[in-house]
Amino acid sequence: MNSPWPLLITLTYVVIAMVIGLRAKAGRSMNSLEEWGVAGRSMGPVTLYLLIAAGSVSAYTFMGAPGWAYSKGVAVFYVAIYLAYLALVAWYFGPKVWQFGEQFGHVTQASAISDRYQSPALGALAALVMAIGSVAYAVLQTIGSAYILFVMSGGLIPIWLGVVLVLACIAVYLYVSGQRAIGRTNAFQGVLMLIVAWAVGLWAVHSATGGLSFAGVFERIQTEHSEFLTLPGAGGDMSFSFWTTSIIVSMFSFMPPVWTQWMSASSARTIRRSATWLPTYYVVILPMVVVGFIGIFSLPELARADTVVLEYAMQHLPVVLVGLLGAGTLAASMSSSEPFIHSVSLSLSKDVIQPVLKLSDAVTGKLARLLILPIMFLVIAPLAIAEPGSLVMILLVGLGFASQVMPAFIGMFFWPRASRLGVMAGIVVGFLITTAFTILWPHPMGIHAGFWGLMLNLPVFIVISLMTPSTNAEVVERFFRIAAPRGLTRLGRKGG
Amino acid sequence: MRRFLVLPTSRAGWGLLIAFVALVLAGTWPVIGLVNRATLVMGLPLMVVWSYLVIFACVVVMLIGNRIVERDDHE
Structure with missing residues (x-):
């Protein structure tokens, strides 16, 4: 040209x-x-x-x-x-x-x-x-x-x-x-x-x-x-x-x-x-x-x-x-x-x-x-x-990780019981699975690696959250006054 | 606290949640399988037309959502 x-x-x-x-x-x-x-x-x-x-x-x-x-x-x-x-x-x-x-x-x-x-x-x-x-x-x-x-x-x-x-x-x-x-x-x-x-x-x-x-x-x-x-x-x-x-x-x-x-x-x-x-x-x-x-x-x-x-x-x-x-x-x-x-x-x-x-x-x-x-x-x-040839791989793993932070947001917007250790455990498990299914065995069964990560991440997050202490009630209340201005729902019934 | 969740608290809120879920279903399997044909609609592939229908349906649902949120006067 x-x-x-x-x-x-x-x-x-x-x-x-x-x-x-x-x-x-x-x-x-x-x-x-x-x-x-x-x-x-x-x-x-x-x-x-x-x-x-x-x-x-x-x-x-x-x-x-x-x-x-x-x-x-x-x-x-x-x-x-x-x-x-x-x-x-x-x-x-x-x-x-x-x-x-x-x-x-x-x-x-x-x-x-x-x-x-x-x-x-x-x-x-x-x-x-x-x-x-x-x-x-x-x-x-x-x-x-x-x-x-x-x-x-x-x-x-x-x-x-x-x-x-x-x-x-x-x-x-x-x-x-x-x-x-x-x-x-x-x-x-x-x-x-x-x-x-x-x-x-x-x-x-x-x-x-x-x-x-x-x-x-x-x-x-x-x-x-x-x-x-x-x-x-x-x-x-x-x-x-x-x-x-x-x-x-x-x-x-x-x-x-x-x-x-x-x-x-x-x-x-x-x-x-x-x-x-x-x-x-x-x-x-x-x-x-x-x-x-x-x-x-x-x-x-x-x-x-x-x-x-x-x-x-x-x-x-x-x-x-x-x-x-x-x-x-x-x-x-x-x-x-x-x-x-x-x-x-x-x-x-x-x-x-x-x-x-x-x-x-x-x-x-x-x-x-x-x-x-x-x-x-x-x-x-x-x-x-x-x-570097691995850059796209780093990006894919990085973006895969981004979705693995989801438990932190579930605890911020939907579920007050989510605990710090539950979130950490979910993220670590989700990240490891996403990394493995991006690098070692890419997208098994035609399913996105990040989705596999979430499938394990979320159960681990819930179980560990239920087993460990939740965050200080005053902090949770502060967040959920914004996340749920009309109150929380308890198994179908209206709650605090 | 372990059983408390954030869920819609009104009929309009539930309607909006159902509309959001329907939009996501419209753009993914199995619905996307129903439009996966090599036919043209108005000169465009059916998959492209469907994709933009879903995209503009998102705008419509959010416009309705705005009316609900502003009518109920809460953020």
């Missing part, structure tokens, strides 16, 4: 994102956890909608999802369904998490766990292990960003330089404006992604079929490759059981940045309003996936499935659209990596370093801002440049 336009358009996006991120501070001091961590709990419904939507639509939507459509077919739509279910989760749990944060001063998921079970050790354990999955996720998104810069520059920006450039941009506005920068930049990135996805998708359909209807694409697929239109898909590996258990496990993976986003809302009602409309954003996935389907008959010999949209765009689309695709894909990866980097720094400072070193809140606030620099340049950058 010889034109300078794709790189210029992509770099223009980066400059705009930086300006928006830096201006988000608007003269406020960012040295407190409340301000840098959760934007002073001030975000309105539109910003929150785009913050959560853009955060959940990663580079996967622009690269991985079309790649899945190209190699497997409609199986890719499990992602759109679980994202919609995550909105249901946000609708129910988000307002309660916001109230916990507002009334008890939590700024992280782990501090809520630590408070509910009166166990800083459990909070620190949750923070540390969630950090593994979060860092792996941020590394994968950074690799995606660097790859886009590499392609858009025609190879002039090598991967290592792309990694450093992208992280440096994020570091500057994240340090300066914290969660406010994430909110504002995600809002911009969310709108950009929606426009780019539909522009690229419709142009690609027009170039492939001469019209703007997706029907031409799918009629051809139906005639020539109908196996792409049903499960288990063209690869034969997306069984009903894997589809179902992947959705359930993903739905119950309460990742820490999502909690931070909920806690950043201006009110409980704001979260509910944003969550209500959140599924509408996932129309962004459809046009990108359609390009993946076009690739089935127009790029049959592709070596890497996840490059299908980029390859098709470079061969068939005008350079301006190629540049916008670069900007949109970069926006997708940056908007997803920022919240994870921010949340790891926030949680390690608040839930691990502060209790160990007994730091004041003021010092911890400053530390959280500074900690993004070593996390980005000493951990994420080397890993992204080295691209």
Whole structure:
């Protein structure tokens, strides 16, 4: 690709994102956890909608999802369904998490766990292990960003330089404006992604079929490759059981940045309003996936499935659209990596370093801002440049673990009797099973490893909770005044 | 305390819980098996149309939920 336009358009996006991120501070001091961590709990419904939507639509939507459509077919739509279910989760749990944060001063998921079970050790354990999955996720998104810069520059920006450039941009506005920068930049990135996805998708359909209807694409697929239109898909590996258990496990993976986003809302009602409309954003996935389907008959010999949209765009689309695709894909990866980097720094400072070193809140606030620099340049950058083969495995185990923290949330929202030891035992057993069924014996019987983990985790959690002392009654009552404002139910009868 | 649980406390609350469960069932097995056919509806694969029906049904259920929560005036 010889034109300078794709790189210029992509770099223009980066400059705009930086300006928006830096201006988000608007003269406020960012040295407190409340301000840098959760934007002073001030975000309105539109910003929150785009913050959560853009955060959940990663580079996967622009690269991985079309790649899945190209190699497997409609199986890719499990992602759109679980994202919609995550909105249901946000609708129910988000307002309660916001109230916990507002009334008890939590700024992280782990501090809520630590408070509910009166166990800083459990909070620190949750923070540390969630950090593994979060860092792996941020590394994968950074690799995606660097790859886009590499392609858009025609190879002039090598991967290592792309990694450093992208992280440096994020570091500057994240340090300066914290969660406010994430909110504002995600809002911009969310709108950009929606426009780019539909522009690229419709142009690609027009170039492939001469019209703007997706029907031409799918009629051809139906005639020539109908196996792409049903499960288990063209690869034969997306069984009903894997589809179902992947959705359930993903739905119950309460990742820490999502909690931070909920806690950043201006009110409980704001979260509910944003969550209500959140599924509408996932129309962004459809046009990108359609390009993946076009690739089935127009790029049959592709070596890497996840490059299908980029390859098709470079061969068939005008350079301006190629540049916008670069900007949109970069926006997708940056908007997803920022919240994870921010949340790891926030949680390690608040839930691990502060209790160990007994730091004041003021010092911890400053530390959280500074900690993004070593996390980005000493951990994420080397890993992204080295691209270790085990990274996807670390991510899968990390995400599998995220769902294993479920007992902590059952005890927070549904079952007052849950004990600290019950939660710990459930998490450890669930994590071991998930790890074994991810690495040693991947997804036995076509069932997601995280689902197997939950199947053992939950009984262990219940039994050990019933055998060990519950948390202090005053603390439990404090939490359940919010989780169950109309009281608890005792085996079908109304109780206290 | 061991037998206490958080459950809906009104008919509307139970209705909402049932709607949430129905939505999850609609997007998973065995319901998804019923739409697993290589047919097109309005030019799109049946699985894609069904997926987006489930996605937009989530919006409708949450809109109804908002009315219930705000009518009952509790968070």
